[in-house]
Amino acid sequence: MLLLGAGEIGEKTAKAFQSRGAARLTVASRTAERAMGLAAELGASALPWELVPTRLEDHDIIVGSTAASGAVVTAAHTATAMRARPAQPLFLIDLAMPRDFEPAAAELENVFLYNLDDLAK
Numbered sequence: 001m002l003l004l005g006a007g008e009i010g011e012k013t014a015k016a017f018q019s020r021g022a023a024r025l026t027v028a029s030r031t032a033e034r035a036m037g038l039a040a041e042l043g044a045s046a047l048p049w050e051l052v053p054t055r056l057e058d059h060d061i062i063v064g065s066t067a068a069s070g071a072v073v074t075a076a077h078t079a080t081a082m083r084a085r086p087a088q089p090l091f092l093i094d095l096a097m098p099r100d101f102e103p104a105a106a107e108l109e110n111v112f113l114y115n116l117d118d119l120a121k
Helices: 008-019 033-044 047-058 075-084 102-109 118-119
Strands: 002-004 027-030 045-048 061-064 092-093 111-115
Touching: 002 008, 002 047, 008 027, 008 033, 027 033, 027 047, 033 045, 033 061, 045 047, 047 075, 075 092, 075 102, 102 111, 111 118
Parallel strands: 002 027, 002 061, 027 045, 061 092, 092 111
Antiparallel strands: none
């Protein structure tokens, strides 16, 4: 699992996934110190923010919980990741407002994008 954002929502989400058996967790944040701090607390690894687009393919679940003003993962980033893992599904869980993932990513084969509205249902 890759966690984008090291704030309270991200931390609670990561802990929930870990309590349900998520074995490998990576934390990325625009602030490296926050990513490293949360990663240390969770027994996870930290990923430099600028490497996020090139490492999406390494994860089965990506959770977006940043305070960014717009999408941090584009449909193009997601398409590139899927070319490296075409037979493996990728789950994107967008907990951010505004959204961290471009909605067009959901149109890609084997990509499943869920946002807050979907989770509320």
